[in-house]
Amino acid sequence: MIELIDIHKSFKKNKVLNGLNLKIDSGLITVIIGRSGGGKSVLLKHIIGLLKPDRGRVLIDDTDITRLNDRDLNTIRKKFGMLFQEAALFDSMTVKENVAFPLREHAKMSEVEISRVVAEKLKSVGLTGIEDKMPSELSGGMRKRVGLARAIALQPEIVLFDEPTTGLDPVMTEAINQLIVDTQKNLNATCVVISHDLESIFKISHKIAMLYDGDIIEYGTPDEIRASKNPVIEQFLSGSIEGPIKII
Amino acid sequence: MNRAAVAIDQLGRTVLEYVEEMGKIALLFLSVLRWMFQPPLKSHLIFKQMEFVGNKSIFVVVLTGAFTGMVMALQGYYGFKMFSAESMVGSVVALGMTRELGPVLTSLMVTARAGSAMAAELGTMRVTEQIDALSVMAANPVKHLIVPRVIAGVLMLPLLTVVSDFMGILGGYFVGVHLLHINSGIFVKNITTIVDLDDLYNGLVKAAVFGLILSLIGCYKGFNTRGGAEGVGKATTEAVVLSSITILISDYFLTAIMF
Numbered sequence: 001m002i003e004l005i006d007i008h009k010s011f012k013k014n015k016v017l018n019g020l021n022l023k024i025d026s027g028l029i030t031v032i033i034g035r036s037g038g039g040k041s042v043l044l045k046h047i048i049g050l051l052k053p054d055r056g057r058v059l060i061d062d063t064d065i066t067r068l069n070d071r072d073l074n075t076i077r078k079k080f081g082m083l084f085q086e087a088a089l090f091d092s093m094t095v096k097e098n099v100a101f102p103l104r105e106h107a108k109m110s111e112v113e114i115s116r117v118v119a120e121k122l123k124s125v126g127l128t129g130i131e132d133k134m135p136s137e138l139s140g141g142m143r144k145r146v147g148l149a150r151a152i153a154l155q156p157e158i159v160l161f162d163e164p165t166t167g168l169d170p171v172m173t174e175a176i177n178q179l180i181v182d183t184q185k186n187l188n189a190t191c192v193v194i195s196h197d198l199e200s201i202f203k204i205s206h207k208i209a210m211l212y213d214g215d216i217i218e219y220g221t222p223d224e225i226r227a228s229k230n231p232v233i234e235q236f237l238s239g240s241i242e243g244p245i246k247i248i
Numbered sequence: 249m250n251r252a253a254v255a256i257d258q259l260g261r262t263v264l265e266y267v268e269e270m271g272k273i274a275l276l277f278l279s280v281l282r283w284m285f286q287p288p289l290k291s292h293l294i295f296k297q298m299e300f301v302g303n304k305s306i307f308v309v310v311l312t313g314a315f316t317g318m319v320m321a322l323q324g325y326y327g328f329k330m331f332s333a334e335s336m337v338g339s340v341v342a343l344g345m346t347r348e349l350g351p352v353l354t355s356l357m358v359t360a361r362a363g364s365a366m367a368a369e370l371g372t373m374r375v376t377e378q379i380d381a382l383s384v385m386a387a388n389p390v391k392h393l394i395v396p397r398v399i400a401g402v403l404m405l406p407l408l409t410v411v412s413d414f415m416g417i418l419g420g421y422f423v424g425v426h427l428l429h430i431n432s433g434i435f436v437k438n439i440t441t442i443v444d445l446d447d448l449y450n451g452l453v454k455a456a457v458f459g460l461i462l463s464l465i466g467c468y469k470g471f472n473t474r475g476g477a478e479g480v481g482k483a484t485t486e487a488v489v490l491s492s493i494t495i496l497i498s499d500y501f502l503t504a505i506m507f
Contacts, residue, residue: 102385
């Protein structure tokens, strides 16, 4: 269970999160929607302890990770996998070394076992025979899939996706959506996805949370969000330039 | 009056920023020390950085050392000739190289080559979220990225300095003996009489300190990069400038303490 309680976060004078509260249900895909630059990535980074809130608590299975030391935080982080926006593959390593990285760090496996798991994880994201390629040789979609293979290498309980389909063509977008759904099913994981892509959001999500003005203003099933009478959500879903969301 | 106050204010700010930066670098150094002694050692990462800092800098160090020794011999010759003491050229070249120019010039060249690359590489890793990816995978970025670079800097700079010292003396010998016709026996004898092993050792201690400075500052600047390609460029420039200044300032104090 992931729970964010009264989270405040500012960068210099820019208040990004303003008393945010959110309880993310386990074993579901929760998509966080909101404006570009509205603090969605900041929210995600709080969940995994990359950022510490100015005030408030982040509970992962009832442990407040904002108060943990490095070692204890790392123990909690082993429950996580994260797919970054641009995949964040280590560009000095091959695809195999990238996917093997968490295994070498945390699993006591022989090289033979590591090779087997890497091949298996790459196959699960639809890639084979690219183990020796460098990340710079891959297309955007391939990089994201390798990033996902790396994120799920240690069978995490929670997988975070930072704009997984941004910049991809419709076919690859659909492929990534399917992978998110499959990942959740296969690992029975809690998935938290940040996205603007409305079509994808309604296709994959069990729950949707709308972030606006530094707080979650609505949290519910896709049907509940669609039926919402909140003018901010209505404007966001319709893509209208008229409404409470101001274009800056 | 007002303008003077603004100038003093600006100077104060700059000094405060420099001191604050040094404080942060010192804290990073403590973190490096802490992670350095936590197993596992990650020796493959250390050797990779040693090769990058050491082996790949040899050519530039050989060239710099040789020409520095050659020009010192040339300049020294014209000075000493006024007192008919041309035979002292060898010892001046050797003393200058081992005590001062070997470690300082080597460190400045390695700063330009490897210190800048450390800042650029870590800076790019920061802006492309690769450092965050390390943290997310419960792998400490200081241990994986900074410790190997600092160890490589501290170990390789003295070795490169030995190469630089040797090439400098060789260059000086070539110019002094072959071009300026100083007797080779006297040239070498003066070196062995006047230059002490302590001169060499102290120069190597300096080099190790400079290696620490350039790797720590390069890593610090890269690690704290903000804001895309422009940020990486800025971090790289700042790393080279700050390292060079700090090397030259600390050189004075190290010399005052050791010699």
